[in-house]
Amino acid sequence: EAQVTQNxxxxxxxxxxxLTVTCSQNMNHEYMxxxxxxxxxxxxxxxxxxxxxVTDKGDVPEGYKVSRKEKRNFPLIxxxxxxxxxxxxxxxxxxxxxxxDTQYFGPGTRLTVL
Amino acid sequence: xxxxxxxxxxMFVQEKEAVTLDCTYDTSDPSYGLFWYKQPSxxxxxxxxxQGSYDQQNATEGRYSLNFQKARKSANLVxxxxxxxxxxxxxxxxxxxxxxxxxxxxGTGTLLAVQP
Numbered sequence: 001e002a003q004v005t006q007n008x009x010x011x012x013x014x015x016x017x018x019l020t021v022t023c024s025q026n027m028n029h030e031y032m033x034x035x036x037x038x039x040x041x042x043x044x045x046x047x048x049x050x051x052x053x054v055t056d057k058g059d060v061p062e063g064y065k066v067s068r069k070e071k072r073n074f075p076l077i078x079x080x081x082x083x084x085x086x087x088x089x090x091x092x093x094x095x096x097x098x099x100x101d102t103q104y105f106g107p108g109t110r111l112t113v114l
Numbered sequence: 115x116x117x118x119x120x121x122x123x124x125m126f127v128q129e130k131e132a133v134t135l136d137c138t139y140d141t142s143d144p145s146y147g148l149f150w151y152k153q154p155s156x157x158x159x160x161x162x163x164x165q166g167s168y169d170q171q172n173a174t175e176g177r178y179s180l181n182f183q184k185a186r187k188s189a190n191l192v193x194x195x196x197x198x199x200x201x202x203x204x205x206x207x208x209x210x211x212x213x214x215x216x217x218x219x220x221g222t223g224t225l226l227a228v229q230p
């Protein structure tokens with residue numbers, strides 16, 4: 001089944017404890033992206049990647065890192081999480097990056113930073 | 115300026131009736147895609163339907179259809195024969211062809227409640 005998977009689905013952690021949210025897609029997509037969703041602010045892009053070893057900042061990259069060593073994986077790293085990073089996180093992928101390419105989303109990761 | 119506008123924060127519809135969720139957009143890029151996503155209370159973001167800016171016909175996908183009026187810059191979602199399971203938040207989104215990040219730009223969403 002074609003899908004985007006994320007792990008973990010739920011995570012409660014404490015300030016400053018490094019964490020990684022994994023994202024994997026099995027559709028051979030070139031473009032991958034991370035979004036966060038917050039009440040009243042909608043979905044905002046954190047980072048994106050157009051291909052292996054090609055990543056760039058989105059609208060809200062502060063406090064996050066990403067890597068794209070393999071085409072299928074695009075982990076999101078929080079080196080020193082803070083409470084303002086409590087949010088619902090989505091990984092998404094699309095075949096390429098054209099305006100007409102549909103982005104498919106993972107199931108989301110609910111992160112709480114205490 | 116907001117690029118995607120959804121003016122209906124919430125809507126009610128009776129089961130088995132049709133409902134239209136409004137969406138207007140703003141872009142100067144001639145190549146773009148318009149998307150509708152459904153987000154149930156469980157939180158996942160489910161792709162429903164897509165309309166390309168050069169598509170001549172309105173998109174349809176089962177009970178979902180997209181009423182695309184390019185000159186008016188509107189892309190309304192029509193759900194026919196509503197079901198209880200359609201109760202969710204619905205987001206209209208746009209992806210521009212020439213954007214640097216090619217991200218999805220989302221509207222604020224419409225919360226649909228289907229009543230029995």
